[in-house]
Amino acid sequence: MIHRFTVRTLRLAEVTAADFDAAIGLKVHPAQAHLVAPVVKSLAEAYVHPGVAWPRLIFDGDRLVGFLMAFLDIDFAGDGTGADIRSGLWRLAIAAGEQGRGYGRFAVDAVAAEIRRRGGSRLTASWHPGDDGPERFYLRLGFRLTGETSGDQVVGELALDQGFRRVPRG
Secondary structure: OOOOOOOOOEEEEEEHHHHHHHHHHOOOOOHHOOOOOOOHHHHHHHHHHOEEEEEEEEOOEEEEEEEEEEEEEEEEEEEEOOOOEEEEEEEEEEEOOOOOHHHHHHHHHHHHHHHHHOOOEEEEEEEEEOOOHHHHHHHHOOOOEEEEOOOOOOEEEEOOOOOOOOOOOO
């Protein structure tokens, strides 16, 4: 019996002029389009928040499979006191047909690594609640709901001191 294994080379890359069109052409599953802003909006937000936004493309080899954007060291309360500085996942979009292959988990892990590299110890994310949203995904990775909201989204947090604590499905 011959076994064939595909070696995956997952990596993040900055968005460049060469891959801009592919980046803005990335589409999530149509049923999820209402849950995440288009990549072009994220890139516009990154442009106007250059010290905060950290946009990256997700590649498997040379194939574009997703997009993420982190926020780094923001005043989460927005009250100017700096008492609640957070970093986390601002956007995550895995291309239609590419979900369920570990790309989302890779993206969250990559953002966690960047936050740790910068001295952070927690990763914040927000998402639309409901059965059609990504809540089960985040909770399986060990995120805990904080009880806060950000606009119409719930806020979750992952402690980075111990890494991911995968919660069994059940």
